[in-house]
Amino acid sequence: MKRALAAMLLAAxxxxxxxxxTQPPALVAAAAAYAKITGYKTTAHVxxxxxxxxxxxxxDYTFTKPTSVSMNIxxxxxxxxxxxxxxxxxxxxxxxxxxxxxxxxDPLVLSLRGMTIVQLSFGSILQHAAETAGTLTASTTTLxxxxxxxxxxxxxxxxxxxxxxxxxxxxxxxxxxxxxxxGFVGATLVQTVSFENTSTT
Numbered sequence: 001m002k003r004a005l006a007a008m009l010l011a012a013x014x015x016x017x018x019x020x021x022t023q024p025p026a027l028v029a030a031a032a033a034y035a036k037i038t039g040y041k042t043t044a045h046v047x048x049x050x051x052x053x054x055x056x057x058x059x060d061y062t063f064t065k066p067t068s069v070s071m072n073i074x075x076x077x078x079x080x081x082x083x084x085x086x087x088x089x090x091x092x093x094x095x096x097x098x099x100x101x102x103x104x105x106d107p108l109v110l111s112l113r114g115m116t117i118v119q120l121s122f123g124s125i126l127q128h129a130a131e132t133a134g135t136l137t138a139s140t141t142t143l144x145x146x147x148x149x150x151x152x153x154x155x156x157x158x159x160x161x162x163x164x165x166x167x168x169x170x171x172x173x174x175x176x177x178x179x180x181x182x183g184f185v186g187a188t189l190v191q192t193v194s195f196e197n198t199s200t201t
Contacts, residue, residue: 023130024138026149026171030126033176039064040177042198044120046076048112049190055112063121064201071117083109085117113183113191114162120193125178129169133157143170148179164190175200 044059057076063069067087073079083093089104102108104116118124129136133156141150149171158165163185170180177198183191 022136024136024151026138026176027126027129027136027151027169029149029176030171030178031130034122034126037065037200039068040122040198040200042195043074045192045194045196046111046115046120047192048115049188050112053112057111059120061120063123069117069121071120077112078108083117091117115191115193122178125169125181125193129153129167132161132167140173141170143180147173149173149176158185 039062041060041062044061046055046057046059048055055076058074060072060074061069062071067085069083069085071083073081073083078093081093081095082099083091085091085104090101091104091106091109092099092101093106093109094100104118105114109117119128129151132153135154135156137152137154139150139152140147142148151169151171153167153169155161155165155167161167162183164183165186166184168182168184169178170182171177172179175198177200178195179198180192180194182189
């Protein structure tokens, strides 16, 4: 996760033009909030659909800057396993003493729609929203009884975004950090990642 993410978003907002789109204030605020923390813990609920297959998973996820992730798989595929990443293109995965090193994109550690342990992080989610080509719009909505900021991305090149045509990022108004991100193919919801019990350091 780039330490300069907040600066990059601010610069993009100031220099929007043919090659850069204006970043919604909520997205800029999210990058600034993320830049101020050294790490966080959260429970991630991931729902994905691909073809006729469906996957529901729950992860206890701990991120420490700059590149340290420990993820316990609470439920879903490979339940009970732990996956750790300390930068680079490989992860350590397994149960208890029985672990092995595999590629970051090994099917053993990928979600149904190909999300990696790194792409699940707040930094990657915010960077993806800022850098993916498309049209960004912002509004507010209610989620779980709380008012949240919403950033909608109409994807310009779905083929380059795992087939997604639209993504919706929900940001807490109290912390400015992600609380949910949805992915659509046309009008069909194919991916929801929601975060609960988030605490920062």
